Amino acid sequence: MRYIADIVNKKYENLRLCRAELSDYGKVFAFLDGCRNALETIEFFYPYTEEELKAVLESGYFMCALDGEEIIATCAVDRDENYAKQLAEVINKSTCGAENVEKAYEASGLMVREDYRGAGLASYMLSKAVEYADEHKINLCGVVYYLNKGSIATFFGRKFLLSGIFEPINGYKFVYLLKKFNFHYSKPEIYDKIEISEEGELKAALAKGLQGFQLDGNTLYFSEIGRKA
Numbered sequence: 001m002r003y004i005a006d007i008v009n010k011k012y013e014n015l016r017l018c019r020a021e022l023s024d025y026g027k028v029f030a031f032l033d034g035c036r037n038a039l040e041t042i043e044f045f046y047p048y049t050e051e052e053l054k055a056v057l058e059s060g061y062f063m064c065a066l067d068g069e070e071i072i073a074t075c076a077v078d079r080d081e082n083y084a085k086q087l088a089e090v091i092n093k094s095t096c097g098a099e100n101v102e103k104a105y106e107a108s109g110l111m112v113r114e115d116y117r118g119a120g121l122a123s124y125m126l127s128k129a130v131e132y133a134d135e136h137k138i139n140l141c142g143v144v145y146y147l148n149k150g151s152i153a154t155f156f157g158r159k160f161l162l163s164g165i166f167e168p169i170n171g172y173k174f175v176y177l178l179k180k181f182n183f184h185y186s187k188p189e190i191y192d193k194i195e196i197s198e199e200g201e202l203k204a205a206l207a208k209g210l211q212g213f214q215l216d217g218n219t220l221y222f223s224e225i226g227r228k229a
Contacts, residue, residue, distance in 0.1 A: 004128075007065055011119040015072070017128065020062040025054055028064065031071040035111050044148045045111060046172055055080060061132050062109065065121060072116045075125035076109040077132050077140065087141045087164075091176055094164035098209030098224075104141035104178055105133070110151065122154045130158055133181060142177035147196065152177065153215050159185070161225055162212030165202055173199070175212075188213060188223035196220055 001024055007015035020028050032053075036045045048056070056062050056078050065073035078084075084103035091099055107129045112121045133140045142155045146165070155177040156162075164176030191210055194201045196218050205212075210222040 001064060001066070004063070007124065009119055009121070009124070012067065012116070014067070016066045018064050018066055020057055020064050020074075022054060022058045024064075025057055027071065028057065028062065028074065029053060031064075031074065031113075032109065032111060035113055038114055041145075041147075043145050043172060044151065046143075046145065046174075048109070052078075056108065061129075063125060063128055065125060067116075071113075073112040073121045073125050074109045075107065075111075075122075075129050077129050077138075078106040078108050080105075084139075084141075087143070087176065088139075090166055091141070091164040091178055094176070094203070094206045095209055095211070096207050099163050099178065099211070101139055101178070101180065104139040104176075107133075107140045107142050107155075107179075110142070110154070122151075123157055126154055126158050130179065133179070137181050139181050140179045143174050144177060146173045146175045146199070146202075149196065149215060149218070152196075155179075156212075156214055162220065162222075163206070165199070165206060175202070178211075185213075185225050188225050190221045191224060192222040194220050194222060 001018035001020050004017040004019055007017050009015055056076050060077055060079045062076040064071045084105045087104040088101045142160055144151045160177035160179040162175050163178040166174040192205050205222045211225045212220045212222050214221040
C-alpha cells in the first residue's frame with residue numbers, strides 16, 4: 001500500500017492513511033468480507049464482486065486506514081465512467097429533472113472494523129473521498145441501504161443530499177446521496193418530514209424536487225435545496 005498521511009485521531013494513535021493497489025486485493029477483500037459477515041444486518045453492506053473490487057483498486061482511489069499492518073477502515077472513489085452515468089440517471093429520474101447531473105462517481109466501500117467504531121473514522125474516511133472529489137472536480141454519490149441510518153447520517157454530515165431511490169435488487173433497496181462538486185448550501189428550511197421506511201413517501205418527495213439533508217431518529221428532513229442553487 002502507498003502511504004498518504006498520518007491520521008490524527010483522539011482515540012487511536014499511530015494510524016496511517018494509505019492507498020490500496022491491485023496487489024492488495026486479497027487483504028482488502030478479506031477485510032471487507034470479514035466486516036460484512038460480522039454485521040448484525042448484513043444488507044447494510046452490499047459486497048463488491050471480484051471484478052468490481054479489482055477495478056476500483058486498479059483504476060479508482062481506494063483508501064485504507066491502517067493500525068500497524070492491519071486494515072481498520074476503508075473508503076473508495078469508483079472512477080468507472082459508465083457506472084457514474086448510471087448513478088446520475090437514477091438521481092435525475094428520481095427528482096424528475098429537478099436535479100440534473102451528467103455523472104456521479106460512487107463513494108463506495110465505506111467500512112470501519114467493529115472494534116474501532118465510535119472514533120469518527122467513518123466520517124474521516126468519507127472526508128478524504130470528498131477531498132479527492134474536490135481535487136478532481138467530480139460529483140460523488142453514496143449508494144446506501146435505505147435503513148442504514150448510521151451510514152446515511154455519515155453522508156449527511158459531509159453535506160451529501162439524499163437525491164434518489166433505487167428499486168429492490170435481490171432484496172436490497174438503496175437511497176442515493178449526492179454531493180455535487182463546488183455546490184455548497186447553508187442549513188435549509190424543512191419542507192417535509194418522512195419516516196425512513198416509507199418508500200412511497202420518499203419517492204413522492206424526490207419527485208417534487210425535494211432532497212433529504214438530515215436524519216433525526218427515523219425521520220428524514222427534506223427541502224428544495226437543489227432548486228434554490
